[in-house]
Amino acid sequence: GMALSFCLQAQENIPHLQKKGTATQLVVEQKPVLIIGGELGNSSASSAHDIETHFPKLQQMGLNTVLVPAYWDMIEPEEGKFDFSLLDTTIDQARKNDLKIVFLWFGAWKNSMSCYAPLWFKKDYKKYPRAYSKAGKPMEIASSFSQNVLNADQKAFAEVMKHIASVDSKQGTVIMMQVENEIGMLEGARDYSKEANTAFNAQVPETLIKFLINNKKELHSSLSEKWGKQGFKTKGNWQEIFGNDLYTDELFTAWSYAQYVEKLAKTSKSIYHIPLYVNAAMNSRNRQPGEYPAGGPLAHLIDIWHAAAPSIDMLSPDLYDGNFADWVSKYRLHNNPLFVPEVKMTANNGVQAFYAFGEHDAIGYSPFSIENNSEAGSKRLAEAYSKLKQLIPVLTKYQGQGWSKGLLFDQTNSERKISFDDLTITARHFFSLPWDPRAKDGSVWPEGGGIILRLAKDEYLIAGSGMVVEFEKLNEKKEIQAKDLGEDGFAAQGGKIQTQNQWTGGKRVGIGPVDEIRIDENGNFIPIRRLNGDQTHQGRHIRIGVDEFAILHVRLYEYQ
Numbered sequence: 001g002m003a004l005s006f007c008l009q010a011q012e013n014i015p016h017l018q019k020k021g022t023a024t025q026l027v028v029e030q031k032p033v034l035i036i037g038g039e040l041g042n043s044s045a046s047s048a049h050d051i052e053t054h055f056p057k058l059q060q061m062g063l064n065t066v067l068v069p070a071y072w073d074m075i076e077p078e079e080g081k082f083d084f085s086l087l088d089t090t091i092d093q094a095r096k097n098d099l100k101i102v103f104l105w106f107g108a109w110k111n112s113m114s115c116y117a118p119l120w121f122k123k124d125y126k127k128y129p130r131a132y133s134k135a136g137k138p139m140e141i142a143s144s145f146s147q148n149v150l151n152a153d154q155k156a157f158a159e160v161m162k163h164i165a166s167v168d169s170k171q172g173t174v175i176m177m178q179v180e181n182e183i184g185m186l187e188g189a190r191d192y193s194k195e196a197n198t199a200f201n202a203q204v205p206e207t208l209i210k211f212l213i214n215n216k217k218e219l220h221s222s223l224s225e226k227w228g229k230q231g232f233k234t235k236g237n238w239q240e241i242f243g244n245d246l247y248t249d250e251l252f253t254a255w256s257y258a259q260y261v262e263k264l265a266k267t268s269k270s271i272y273h274i275p276l277y278v279n280a281a282m283n284s285r286n287r288q289p290g291e292y293p294a295g296g297p298l299a300h301l302i303d304i305w306h307a308a309a310p311s312i313d314m315l316s317p318d319l320y321d322g323n324f325a326d327w328v329s330k331y332r333l334h335n336n337p338l339f340v341p342e343v344k345m346t347a348n349n350g351v352q353a354f355y356a357f358g359e360h361d362a363i364g365y366s367p368f369s370i371e372n373n374s375e376a377g378s379k380r381l382a383e384a385y386s387k388l389k390q391l392i393p394v395l396t397k398y399q400g401q402g403w404s405k406g407l408l409f410d411q412t413n414s415e416r417k418i419s420f421d422d423l424t425i426t427a428r429h430f431f432s433l434p435w436d437p438r439a440k441d442g443s444v445w446p447e448g449g450g451i452i453l454r455l456a457k458d459e460y461l462i463a464g465s466g467m468v469v470e471f472e473k474l475n476e477k478k479e480i481q482a483k484d485l486g487e488d489g490f491a492a493q494g495g496k497i498q499t500q501n502q503w504t505g506g507k508r509v510g511i512g513p514v515d516e517i518r519i520d521e522n523g524n525f526i527p528i529r530r531l532n533g534d535q536t537h538q539g540r541h542i543r544i545g546v547d548e549f550a551i552l553h554v555r556l557y558e559y560q
C-alpha cells in the first residue's frame, strides 16, 4: 500500500495532461496551469551568459514559462560524449527566476534542415545519409528513412531525457518537450533516396489503412476526398491508394516523419513521462508541398500524424501570418488540444493570448524571439500576462463546460454575440464607441478582445483590452419601429394592436455592481475599484480601453 501510493504520488507530481469536460489541462505541481509563455530566438540560449541575461527580463515580462532550444550539436559535440551544462544552467536560472521550461529538441531536423546535427554526424554522410531531391541532389537534410539517423538522434534525445529526469523529476521545472522543430521536406514533397523510393513503391502500411478505416467519418475532408477519389482502396502502394500527385508524396513524407518521431516519443516517455508535442510551419501563402515544409503536422495531415505518432500529445501550429482565429480553430480539435508554441511578436500578443485561452482552452501561448521584445511591447505584454496569470485558477476551475468565450476584434470583425440561456451578450471593439475620435479618423484599430467567463446566471468575469460589452434578454422586445407598422399606422402583435414606440417586452437585464479586481493565488477576488457612472456609460455597458488590460467582475439583475 505505502509503496504503491508513494509511487502514484510521485507520478502525479510529474507534469501531465488531464481531461476536464471538453478541455485538456496541463497539470504542474498538481495544479492545472496555463503556459503564459515566450520562445527564445534560435541562438539566444547558446551560452550561460545569454540565459542569465534574458531570464530575469522574461520574468519581468510576466512569463511563467520559457521555450528554450536544446541543441544536439552542443549537447553531443563528440559522438557518445554528452555535455548538459547549458541545460543545467537553464534549469537553474529558471528556478531562480520562478519560470518553467519547455525544451525544444533541435535534433535531426530544425525547419527541415539538419543544421543542429553535430559535425561528426554531418561529416559521416555514408553512415548518416541525406535526403535526395528528385533530380538526385543530396540535401542538408538527414534522411528519415535511415535507421542510423534515427538511432543517433534517438540516443541523444534519450540521454537528454535521462538527464532531465535525474536533475528535475522532484522539482518539475521542465514541464514539456518539443520533438524536433518544424519538421518537413523542402525542395520537393518527398525524399528520393533509394530507401525512400522503395518504401514509396511498397504497400501502404496496415496501421495506416486500419486507422483510415476506423476513423473514416472523422478524417480531414481533403484526406477523405483524396482517398475516396481512388475508391477507398485498402491495398496498394501510395499512388494506388491516394493517387499520383504531390499531395500523395506529402502524405508519404508525413507518415515517415511521424513514425520516426513516434520512436523518439516512446523512448522519451519510457524514461520520463512528461507531455510531448510537435510544432508545424503553416502553408501560409497557398504554396505547393515542398515549397512549404511538406509533411509536418499541418492541419490537413493531422490524421496521418495521429495514426503514426500516438505518443505525441499535441500537434501545434506556429503562426506568423495573421488570421490568428482561423489558424487556431484548425488545431483545437476533440483529439488535439491547442498549444501555440510560436506566434509572431506584435503589439497585441496579449489580446491573442486572452482569446486562445478564453475561446479554445489553450494549453499555452508563446510569442517567438521573446527576448527581443521592445520596451513598449514588453510593458504591454507584461500587463496582459499579469492579468492572465491571475486568471489561471479561475479559468482552469470553470474550464470544459462551455462557460468561457474568447473575443478577438479588429476593424473588419468588430462584433460578436454570445448567448447563455436567455441572456444575449453583445461584445464589440472599443472603437465602435461613436465618441472615440480614433474610431473614425483613419487610425488603425489595434486588435481588441479578451475573455467572457460565466460564473453564474447573473455573474460574469470580463477581462482583456479594447472592448465594450452590453447585455440583453433574448425575449426582450424593442419598441415597435415605424417600419413594423402597417399603412394604417398600427402593428398587430400577439393578437393586440400596437402603435409606434409602445413597449411590448418582458423582463430586462440590468447591470449591478461592476468591480475592477485582482485575483489572488487561491482564486479570491480582491476589489481594486468600483466602476460606475461615466465608466459604465451610466449603467449601459461594461468597457475596457485599448491601452489597458483589466479584469472586471460584473453582477447582473433582472427587472420588469
Ligand code: N0T
Binding pocket: 042, 111, 181, 182, 281, 284, 318, 320, 321, 342, 368
Ligand atoms: C520559426 C521561426 C524560427 C508569412 C522563424 C517560422 C523558429 C521556427 N519558423 O523565425 O526559425 O525556430 O520554428 C517559419 C514561418 C515563416 C514565416 C511566414 C510569414
